[in-house]
Amino acid sequence: MAMKKGCTPSQLALAWVHHQGNGDCPIPGTTKVDNFNQNIAALSVKLAPLEMAELESFGADTVKGDRYADDLITWKNSDTPPLSSWKVV
Template identity: 60%
Template sequence: MHPAQLALARLHHQGDDVRPIPRTTKFEQLNENIEALTVKLAPEEMAEHDSIALADVVKGDRHPDTVTTYKDSDTPPLS
């Protein structure tokens, strides 16, 4: 199982009101995304993944300081 498949499976198991929107440009990755629907996670596995995802070690900025993001933009306020 690939990390992306695990991430999609986690989202799929969170309930009927959660819909992941995976993006890909390659058929191989599209097939992997579809295969994620067949992954079955036990409640214990979901709890373990949630404990990791909610830990402080996972939180933080997505991009390193060397990458320009929206935070660095000089956008005028909406008025």
């Protein structure tokens, strides 16, 4: 589909997130201007409802569960002190 849309697979993935319609905007990190420009170009990739449905069907039966294993330290199970206790230096 990326070839058909004239974009890279990464741009297609970013466009898919952007087209979810719930205000989410992906902000992938990069240290290279060329990569940043490629990411920004994803905003010009337009996806029709049928294309969105096709993309969503690709992982419907294969993507399941949480992103991280339960024993992996993430923001979900960290011991970060409450914001009210933080001191500005």
